[in-house]
Amino acid sequence: MSNQILVIVEHLKGNxxxxxxxxxxxxxxxxxxxxxxxxxLLMGSGADGMTGQLGIAxxxxxxxxxxxxxxxxxxxxxxxxxxxxxxxPKMVMIGNTSMGMDIAGGVSVDQNMPFIAYVSGISSDGSxxxxxxxxxxxxxxxxxxxxxxxxxxIAGSFPADAGRSEGxxxxxxxxxxxxxxLSVQFKQLIEPEAGDVDITQQDVLISVGRGIQxxxxxxxxxxxxxxxxxxxSCSRPIVDSKWLAKTRQVGKSGLKVKPxxxxxxxxxxxxxxxxxxxxxxxxxxxxxxxxxPIFDYAHYGVVQDLFDFIPALSDKL
Amino acid sequence: xxxxxxxxxxxxxxxxxxxNSAGTxxxxxxxxxxxxxxxxxxxxxxxxxxxxQGANVTAIALASDDIDKALFAAAAKGADKLIKVTGVEGSxxxxxxxAMANVIKDMDYDIIMTxxxxxxxxxxxxxxxxxxxxxxxxxxxxxxxxxxxxxVTVQKEYGGGMVAEFEAATPVxxxxxxxxETPRYVPVAKVRRAMRGSTIEEVDAGxxxxxxxxxxxxxxxxxxxxxxxxxxxxxxDQAGKIVEILTQKGIK
Numbered sequence: 136m137s138n139q140i141l142v143i144v145e146h147l148k149g150n151x152x153x154x155x156x157x158x159x160x161x162x163x164x165x166x167x168x169x170x171x172x173x174x175x176l177l178m179g180s181g182a183d184g185m186t187g188q189l190g191i192a193x194x195x196x197x198x199x200x201x202x203x204x205x206x207x208x209x210x211x212x213x214x215x216x217x218x219x220x221x222x223x224p225k226m227v228m229i230g231n232t233s234m235g236m237d238i239a240g241g242v243s244v245d246q247n248m249p250f251i252a253y254v255s256g257i258s259s260d261g262s263x264x265x266x267x268x269x270x271x272x273x274x275x276x277x278x279x280x281x282x283x284x285x286x287x288x289i290a291g292s293f294p295a296d297a298g299r300s301e302g303x304x305x306x307x308x309x310x311x312x313x314x315x316x317l318s319v320q321f322k323q324l325i326e327p328e329a330g331d332v333d334i335t336q337q338d339v340l341i342s343v344g345r346g347i348q349x350x351x352x353x354x355x356x357x358x359x360x361x362x363x364x365x366x367x368s369c370s371r372p373i374v375d376s377k378w379l380a381k382t383r384q385v386g387k388s389g390l391k392v393k394p395x396x397x398x399x400x401x402x403x404x405x406x407x408x409x410x411x412x413x414x415x416x417x418x419x420x421x422x423x424x425x426x427x428p429i430f431d432y433a434h435y436g437v438v439q440d441l442f443d444f445i446p447a448l449s450d451k452l
Numbered sequence: 453x454x455x456x457x458x459x460x461x462x463x464x465x466x467x468x469x470x471x472n473s474a475g476t477x478x479x480x481x482x483x484x485x486x487x488x489x490x491x492x493x494x495x496x497x498x499x500x501x502x503x504x505q506g507a508n509v510t511a512i513a514l515a516s517d518d519i520d521k522a523l524f525a526a527a528a529k530g531a532d533k534l535i536k537v538t539g540v541e542g543s544x545x546x547x548x549x550x551a552m553a554n555v556i557k558d559m560d561y562d563i564i565m566t567x568x569x570x571x572x573x574x575x576x577x578x579x580x581x582x583x584x585x586x587x588x589x590x591x592x593x594x595x596x597x598x599x600x601x602x603x604v605t606v607q608k609e610y611g612g613g614m615v616a617e618f619e620a621a622t623p624v625x626x627x628x629x630x631x632x633e634t635p636r637y638v639p640v641a642k643v644r645r646a647m648r649g650s651t652i653e654e655v656d657a658g659x660x661x662x663x664x665x666x667x668x669x670x671x672x673x674x675x676x677x678x679x680x681x682x683x684x685x686x687x688x689d690q691a692g693k694i695v696e697i698l699t700q701k702g703i704k
Contacts, residue, residue, distance in 0.1 A: 147610065206616065208608075209589050233593040233610045236568070236627065240580035241590065243546070249665030250546075250576045263669065269571045270465045273478070276670040277574070280663065287576075318621040319589050322605065327613030339703065363704065375493070375630045381613055388593070388609045388629070396703050403465070417701055419694060420680060426468065428674065435697060436680030437690045447691035452704065 138171025140261075141224035143215055144189065145234050146179065147206070148324075151188055153295040154230035158288055159191050160297025162228055165261050166193070171225060175304075178214050180204035183306075190302020196222075200311035208237035209319040210311075216245040217312040223283055226261055231287040233388070239287045249284040251277055253406065255292040270405040271428035290387065291410045330382025332366045338395045339365025342385060342412070343373060346401015346422060346441050350378035355445045356400060362452040368392065370408045386411035401441050404429030453507040453599060455498045456559065457531070458552055458566040458578060460513055461485040461522055465571060476668045477543075487522050490567025496631035497597055498565055499530045505599065508532050512555065514540050514548055520652060521643070528638045528646040539657040545573045546665060549581035551657035557586055561623055563604060568593050568627035575665050579627035589620055592627030 140162040145152045159175060166173040175192035177185060180203055186195050196218055202210045215238050219227055227242065229235040231253055243250035255274075256265035264286055266275045334340060341360040347353065353367070360367045367383065374384045385392050387407040397415035402408060404420070404427055412418070413432050420433035421444050430436040437444060463469060463478060464486045470479040498509045510533040511526035513519050523534040540551045556564065564586075569577045583590030595615070596607035608616045609629055683693045698704040 147614070152611075208591050208618070212590075233608060236577060236592045237580060237590065240576040241584045243576060243665070244549075244581055244584035247663065249663065251666050252574060252576045266574050267674070268574055269463065269469060269478075271674065272465060272469055273471075274672055274674045275574055275668055276672075277666040277668045279666045281665075284665070318624075319591065320619045322617040322619055325607070325615040325617060327615075363698075371630075376634050384613070388611060388613075390612060395701070396698070417697075417703070418680075419697070424466075426673070430680045430682070431674060433680035435694070436682045437694065438682065439687050439690055443687035444691060447687040448694060451691050451695045 137223055137225060138166070138169045139174050139222060139224040140166045140171060141174045141176060141219065141222065141227045142192070143227065143229045143235070143238065144175050144177045145230055145232060146182070146185060149185075151185055152230070152232070154232055154288065154290045156295040156298035157290065157293040158228040158230065158298065159189065160295065161257065161293040163191050163298070165226065165257065168259050169225065169261065174222070174224065176215065176218055178203045178211060186306055187301060187303070188299070190304060191298055191300040192304045194305045194307060196307050196309050198309050198311050200314060202314040202317060203311060205321040206234055207317065207319055207321050209317050210314050212238050212241040213312050213314060216242045218309065219246050219248070225283055227283070227285040229285060229287050231289045235287050239285050243285050249279040249281055250287070251279060251284065252287045253289055254286040255289050255406070257286065267406050270403060271409065272426065289406050289410070291413060327382065330380055332382070334366055334368045334383060334385065335390050335392050337366045337392070339363045340368045340385070340392060340394045340396070341365055341398050341400065342368040342370070342402060343400050344370040344402030345372045347373070350376070352442070353378060355449070358449055359398070359445060359452070362449065363396070365394070365396070370402045399429055399433065400445065402429055403427045404432060453501070453505070453563070454510070454561045455501065455507050456510045456512055456556060456561045456564045457491070457495050457498050457526070458512050458564070458582065459491040459495060459522060459526065460488050460570065461516060461518055462488045462571050471671050476671055478671070485518050487525070488567050488570045490569060490628060492635040493631040494565045494567050494628035495526055495529065495531070496633060496635040497628050499636070500632055501597065501599055502530060510535060512537065512552065514551060523652055524646045524650065525638055525643050527650040528642040529636055534650060534652045536652050536654050537657050538654055540660065543572070544665070545575050545578055546581055546662045547660045549578050550585050550660050550662045552578070552582050553585035554658035555655050563599070563622060563624055563626060564588075565597070565626040565628050568629045577627060579625050583625035586625070588623050588625050590625040590627070591618055591620060593629045594626045595630045596632060597626065
């Protein structure tokens, strides 16, 4: 067992994702406290150009293989498990992202390591971690048993800037494990369809969640958006119900927005949604539930029935 | 085609959540439970495949309060077989996955699909853990599944609305984010009929030789990070104050 903190670097289309820098920044701090090393694991094919952005790491392990050219759940999982088995780090940090959700649990089983998910905080010595559960309504502190363990980090938990540093750390090229005979094959990336409105470019977003109850109530919100010169956006359940297009979705699997005003109507504020809107200049939340987590992130909160509040606001605009 | 759908009940987040006296878990005495919404989507996707081309759909769940009702509801929606796994005490997803793997490993299946996550899976998501205990490939955050002989094509959602498409040989385990259609609704009368017309097979979980991995020290409601300035009063008053704020900020 080493005192190493291993960060799994995530990249798409040649860009390192912010979550990786968040983990590198936090990992550097933890490695310092523990007298250990920060190790970044970069996987890809001809991706060594990205190592220059990982200057904060004490060491980069770079695995280059044709099977790693595009993200592949099976190939990446096998590669991470092999590296973890090899270096036996104290902590493995993986993003609680679409890719990370394929990898973290798999490595936990394959390497028989404890795994704590949905992590939003880590104590200074790494012995206690905080998970955000129940749609952000409860925090749970827990301590891993055993020496090495895996955490999956919710995006937005740590500052990404703390992990951005140019430099030329020691690069160790490692061979991929045997990736022949993969039964999962990458086919293609499908770009998002262009929407009628680009919600990332709007100054004002009127955003609706489950609390809107029915698509028949959407015109009320649209009227507000029109009066404030903005557009309508939404949380995941509204898209799953097909009331609004995917291009209107804010959050982890939707878009990240930073408008001047984000008016959240009937959105409880699960971590997946918060990820997409917490940096808005002004957040006003309206919800019937006074305990809705959205109020922890809003600047102003209104506990009220939407169907009383929306017409009242609309009348005054 | 044989599809297995692991399902579970989770606390209904619409209700107020209370913490137990030890401060380590929810107070479960009066907790209202409901089917995990992602499992509802996984079941819907399985039933859509059945509707399109025919499939044998098995719903499987660990024994818990109210789980019979959830299983019968699955039957009412179209599941062909119901299995309840007994002998699992804790709430660890690793144990749940191992128990499911013990039962499923001897079954004949092409696809296992379950919810991509649950609101309480603190030690990881079931789909990926189950896949690795079974030694079967896995893809999570799936929003579309097309089947053909011996393989599936799936759409996996990344951030920013980007989607990646993969092809996987079966058997495969999929973590479903969303079904193609809104999960079907089943009237209570139909669930009652299913209770009379279908049976739940009970199977013992077998040996759960997995380390649970971590110990909870504390559960608590998150502190408001500075928190919102709460605006009280009637809807009229509140709307008036919001307009003032918008005016101050130059938004209106």
